[in-house]
Amino acid sequence: MHLLNIKPILLTLAGAASFLISISTIAQVNTxxxxxxxxxxxxxxxxxxxxxxxxxxxxxxxxxxxxxxxxxxxxxxxxxxxxxxxxxxxxxxxxxxxxxxxxxxxxxxxxxxxxxxxxxxxxxxxxxxxxxxxxxxxxxxxxxxxxxxxxx
Known part of the structure; x- marks a missing residue:
């Protein structure tokens, strides 16, 4: 049961990290x-x-x-x-x-x-x-x- 509660948090963190990397790439390219x-x-x-x-x-x-x-x-x-x-x-x-x-x-x-x-x-x-x-x-x-x- 403990793992089930952590999994959504890890997925949210992974999604947030992916979003930040995407924003960083766009910022570099969009000059x-x-x-x-x-x-x-x-x-x-x-x-x-x-x-x-x-x-x-x-x-x-x-x-x-x-x-x-x-x-x-x-x-x-x-x-x-x-x-x-x-x-x-x-x-x-x-x-x-x-x-x-x-x-x-x-x-x-x-x-x-x-x-x-x-x-x-x-x-x-x-x-x-x-x-x-x-x-x-x-x-x-x-x-x-x-x-x-x-x-x-």
Whole structure:
């Protein structure tokens, strides 16, 4: 009889924990940034747009996860040698530096919570951050094209 009384409490606690995890995941994904669909090779990417100075400054800081085919596209007003670092970024990332024509210039792997600079090898207008090894696992390399980029 004692177990029967505890079982509903355990089920309620398990349900509450599941609900909190769901809310936490939604809060991480729902950043208020607009999203755009990009494509490279056969792969589709849902990318949040970081196209303002404030959005670019925050980037993916303090997030603890990111869905597999999701990322963040940084859009700059002028093409330049825009470098990136990972201060306060909790997940390791890969970054593709992309020219105006959508061609990937170079790809870098970045460790979480470091201040090492990761820079393009040529001036770029776009940079796409994905989960670490995302590009390598799909054999996406420099010279390939990313389509769907916004025009600035």
């Amino acid at each position: 208020g940034l607009p999203t755009i669909e990009l494509k490279t090779g056969i792969y589709r990417i849902q990318a949040e747009l970081a196209d303002t100075p404030q959005a670019r400054e925050v980037g993916l800081m303090n997030r603890t996860s990111m869905p597999t085919n999701s990322g963040m596209l940084f859009v700059f007003e002028q093409k330049a040698g825009n470098c990136f670092w990972m201060k306060n970024t909790k997940i390791p990332l890969s970054i593709a530096f992309i020219a105006d024509d959508g061609k990937i210039v170079n790809i870098e792997e970045m460790q979480a919570d470091t201040t090492n600079n990761h820079c393009p090898t040529a001036p770029i207008r776009y940079a796409l951050e994905m989960n670490k090894q995302w590009f390598a696992e799909r054999v996406i390399t420099p010279g390939m094209i990313v389509t769907g980029l916004p025009k600035k």
